[in-house]
Amino acid sequence: MNKKQGKQSIIFGAPPIITSTANIVGPMEGEGLLAGYFDQVMADNLNNQDSWEKCESYMLEWAIRKAVAKENSTIATVDYVLAGDLLNQLMATHFALRSLGRPFLGLYGACSTLAEGMLLGAVLLDGGFANKVAVAVSSHHDTAERQYRFPTELGVQRPPVSQWTVTGAAAVVLAYAGSGPRITAATVGKIIDMGIKDPNAMGPAMAPAAVDTLWQHIQDTGRQPAYYDLIVTGDLGVVGKTLVIQLMQEKGLDISQNYEDCGCMIYREDQDAHAGASGCASSGVVFTGYLYQMMLARKLQKILLIGTGSLHSPTSYQQKESIPCIAHAVAVEI
Amino acid sequence: MNKKQGKQSIIFGAPPIITSTANIVGPMEGEGLLAGYFDQVMADNLNNQDSWEKCESYMLEWAIRKAVAKENSTIATVDYVLAGDLLNQLMATHFALRSLGRPFLGLYGACSTLAEGMLLGAVLLDGGFANKVAVAVSSHHDTAERQYRFPTELGVQRPPVSQWTVTGAAAVVLAYAGSGPRITAATVGKIIDMGIKDPNAMGPAMAPAAVDTLWQHIQDTGRQPAYYDLIVTGDLGVVGKTLVIQLMQEKGLDISQNYEDCGCMIYREDQDAHAGASGCASSGVVFTGYLYQMMLARKLQKILLIGTGSLHSPTSYQQKESIPCIAHAVAVEI
Numbered sequence: 001m002n003k004k005q006g007k008q009s010i011i012f013g014a015p016p017i018i019t020s021t022a023n024i025v026g027p028m029e030g031e032g033l034l035a036g037y038f039d040q041v042m043a044d045n046l047n048n049q050d051s052w053e054k055c056e057s058y059m060l061e062w063a064i065r066k067a068v069a070k071e072n073s074t075i076a077t078v079d080y081v082l083a084g085d086l087l088n089q090l091m092a093t094h095f096a097l098r099s100l101g102r103p104f105l106g107l108y109g110a111c112s113t114l115a116e117g118m119l120l121g122a123v124l125l126d127g128g129f130a131n132k133v134a135v136a137v138s139s140h141h142d143t144a145e146r147q148y149r150f151p152t153e154l155g156v157q158r159p160p161v162s163q164w165t166v167t168g169a170a171a172v173v174l175a176y177a178g179s180g181p182r183i184t185a186a187t188v189g190k191i192i193d194m195g196i197k198d199p200n201a202m203g204p205a206m207a208p209a210a211v212d213t214l215w216q217h218i219q220d221t222g223r224q225p226a227y228y229d230l231i232v233t234g235d236l237g238v239v240g241k242t243l244v245i246q247l248m249q250e251k252g253l254d255i256s257q258n259y260e261d262c263g264c265m266i267y268r269e270d271q272d273a274h275a276g277a278s279g280c281a282s283s284g285v286v287f288t289g290y291l292y293q294m295m296l297a298r299k300l301q302k303i304l305l306i307g308t309g310s311l312h313s314p315t316s317y318q319q320k321e322s323i324p325c326i327a328h329a330v331a332v333e334i
Numbered sequence: 335m336n337k338k339q340g341k342q343s344i345i346f347g348a349p350p351i352i353t354s355t356a357n358i359v360g361p362m363e364g365e366g367l368l369a370g371y372f373d374q375v376m377a378d379n380l381n382n383q384d385s386w387e388k389c390e391s392y393m394l395e396w397a398i399r400k401a402v403a404k405e406n407s408t409i410a411t412v413d414y415v416l417a418g419d420l421l422n423q424l425m426a427t428h429f430a431l432r433s434l435g436r437p438f439l440g441l442y443g444a445c446s447t448l449a450e451g452m453l454l455g456a457v458l459l460d461g462g463f464a465n466k467v468a469v470a471v472s473s474h475h476d477t478a479e480r481q482y483r484f485p486t487e488l489g490v491q492r493p494p495v496s497q498w499t500v501t502g503a504a505a506v507v508l509a510y511a512g513s514g515p516r517i518t519a520a521t522v523g524k525i526i527d528m529g530i531k532d533p534n535a536m537g538p539a540m541a542p543a544a545v546d547t548l549w550q551h552i553q554d555t556g557r558q559p560a561y562y563d564l565i566v567t568g569d570l571g572v573v574g575k576t577l578v579i580q581l582m583q584e585k586g587l588d589i590s591q592n593y594e595d596c597g598c599m600i601y602r603e604d605q606d607a608h609a610g611a612s613g614c615a616s617s618g619v620v621f622t623g624y625l626y627q628m629m630l631a632r633k634l635q636k637i638l639l640i641g642t643g644s645l646h647s648p649t650s651y652q653q654k655e656s657i658p659c660i661a662h663a664v665a666v667e668i
Contacts, residue, residue: 003462004413008437010463051653079338080522088422089647090442094525094658103342103522104660105450108424108442116439120454127461128337129344188414188437191428311440313423319385324428326438
């Protein structure tokens, strides 16, 4: 066990390379702050599909095929696909994977799934089990709203703390050889539950999990926050982001200068997204678009991506349970 | 990439050891064919919990703690827990994991989750990322019925092809050192969808996926079916099991003498389970109980466990979609 470091972290021996990324988003995301960093912007949230669920599947398949095409290879060269989404029984993922015909491992980490998949993909590569792995995630505003909250058509007013589920899908190709940023380390999260029961307040619920994983990453690897050009969480939104800075401050660490949250980077303030973005695609489209481009341009060289997942279900909410949360971190360096 | 063999298989360099297993079941399972091979039989399906969901969580946590206790170690020595269940957003798993405080990776492979977890756990161990991994799964008849089909209280008549979801949880401890059967090889499945749309007919829907993975395992590893004392699928039931034998026959291979299905091994015929057992706990409690004991007694020395998953959701069924299926295989030898 020479690659485990400290209590929860991994240092990769031959850090796997992120050779390609791709993403696709809905119109609202396409009009947001990161317009110009997406491979495809759909004209509407159905994109000529029969249902929002089929649209989400379409996006996931499109992102995987695009990421592979961008590195001039074929889907047949992908040893494993690791993927997941927010829908019950990973419906978007399973229908998308039908036509790909590749060995598949399903993951559920809610909005932390991209980080979980990158971590396990890097394990498969660094462990000598694969040459190439594709990791993909999706979320869709309308499929998520009707599953987790209220039917979109009902027009229920959203509280200010609520976030807007990103309509989009993202894929990364990880390989043993090639060029691009490398996954050098990772920290696997524990489930943290601080007793928050409001499923609209996912950012505040997830913040302690993000802090727990970041703190453990620092302890395990000895990398202080300043080691990274950017520490970036998945989808905490404005409220959760502020909490993370405060909680780290209480631990004596100031991350206010090099910390951001993907959920605060997608929508313009006038887009009525309230506390920010959420969903698997929040960290998905920000990492595969803006952040990956910044790394290729060497404007960012060391990133710690902390995927954050709120692991509640509609049933657990109805049964008045609190919200278990998790955060997984991957260090990406070029 | 020296550990991948053929198109979809892995040959482990230092095969990880299954040092301990544990399981817990409901009363119906406890009165079935494998009575005597369970660590704990609950008096009823609630077990003093407020809800069936909480009972399922209780079982999952109990199984993990018991498996660790049986090998005289503590939960703190477990580097990672890999787990999943059938409930939306893995509710049983996430609530169970709250109190364990261990690094956690959530998996969704429906009833193939035990095999998927054993495969990925073995990857973490053989790749040098861990010394010890716990893998756990659960299912519960009543939580599954009300989520996937009808409320239990409604008393809807079940068709003969339908299977009975096992109430139970199972855990295995995988380690780098120790004694016990070893995971020598694995085959990662692809999603196979033959167009079956009836969620009562999961066995027939999953059979082609099991055959696809078994066939690929043979091609990749060169191990003919006779290499194994037993090839055992997860939860195909009587109908699915017959189909697997037929489909292999069509490929020119007779597996009728050394093939069984966990779904046909749990309930007595007079227990009204119709086509057999299903659920994550089907292969879970059979493998961790009867099969593991048979291996320790050297009555079985080479097993190919093929976890089978029906990846439909209630939403996909309502949207008239067919059922995507998957099967993952792990070879266990002593």
